[in-house]
Amino acid sequence: MTYIRRQGLRIGAFILLLIAYLSSSILLELATKYAGTKVALAEQFIGAMLISIAVILVLYTWLYQRQLKRYNPRHFGHLPFNRQRIGQLLLLFLLMLVIQITWSQLIVHHFLPMPSNQSAVNDSVKQLPFWNSAYGVAVAPVFEEYLFRGFFFNFFFSKKSRWSNILGLLVSGLLFGYLHTLAFSVTTLFYASLGWLLAGTYLYFKDIRYSMALHFMNNLWAII
Template identity: 75%
Template sequence: MMTYLRRQGLRIGGFILLLIAYLSNSILLEFATKYASKNAGLANRFIGAMLIMVAAILVLYTWLYNRQLKRHNPRQFGHQAFNRHRLGQLLLAFVLMLAVQIAWSQLISHHLLPMPTNQSALDGQIQQLPFWNTVYGVVIAPVFEEYLFRGFFFNFFFSKNSPWSNVFGVFVSGLIFGYLHTMTFSVTTLFYASLGWVLAGAYLYFKDIRYSIILHFVNNLWAVL
């Protein structure tokens, strides 16, 4: 029992450290956004530091993820060839995510649900520093978040290939994904969690993290168009 608890403690600690690395990187972008209109030179230095950190985190995440799969990979995650059939299924997953967002926006427009509190903050950041906030939200964030909330999360905590592990893993993965987008438990958390559930389901179904990254990328791209 003590060995199991120690192992789980190390996994939780490792996951938190990987999450902190990602959040620290996003803070650099927040500082760049803050100083964009006040001190362009300082903002550019923050952007430079952010890009260096992005490269370092990407190398770390990719190496660690592939290392984990080599050690223990009962679901046979890897690179599944892209073909018309899989891309069609991926499109259906995007349509599902789009349906969730349309339904949610309709509930907001009819004053049945509140506007997400973080949305206005995100819109303000994009206005202050449009190019880098858009690039980060559309390209960088999907890669890091899929490694964290799908790849590492399942490898650390739900690595067994069983119905219980798959279903509960998808549920918890989406819930954490939703909470970290709102930093509070509210009805809006369920909105982001539902998107996380679709992404987690796609990761397990396609058995290739590139599919969930593409799905996440297309969804975020659609949101800024």
């Protein structure tokens, strides 16, 4: 199999995994849309969303573990949580808070515009508070870390080298930022900076649960 064909297949597989994640978020959007007018229909969409989340979670976990068993030169796996690692994770969270607070102050003082996707998220939470909050805090961090850190590095930057780590981190963050804004702007760099921090966490701890935990804390803080 040629390199171009192999990379094409990997890109196609990544896109399909991304579509699977987006399908669950679309079901939540539909539930939110009908929450105030057609309650029974909204509840059906919520049920379909929960089923899709369960299926996608099983699929992602199985595929990720399968990839690591087949080729894992960086030795990604499960590292036990201890005081030192928890302390390091909290320091990374403080750094993420600094980024978030700095960005919010720039918005408050009208140096930067409010991200359009954040406005949409705020509106969704108002219409369907519990499910949108639960999805943003508990579901999105898991699926996005599997996608933008786990699968992304396994598919495209799996070699154990300094340049592979650096390029993988940069591209992962940029992709993460672009898919949150769907346009290149200053706001893209904000989300990209969060993506770079999450990718760095994944590569440093070599355990995807740590980047998931950091992503979870960030989203929880944003909602609170």
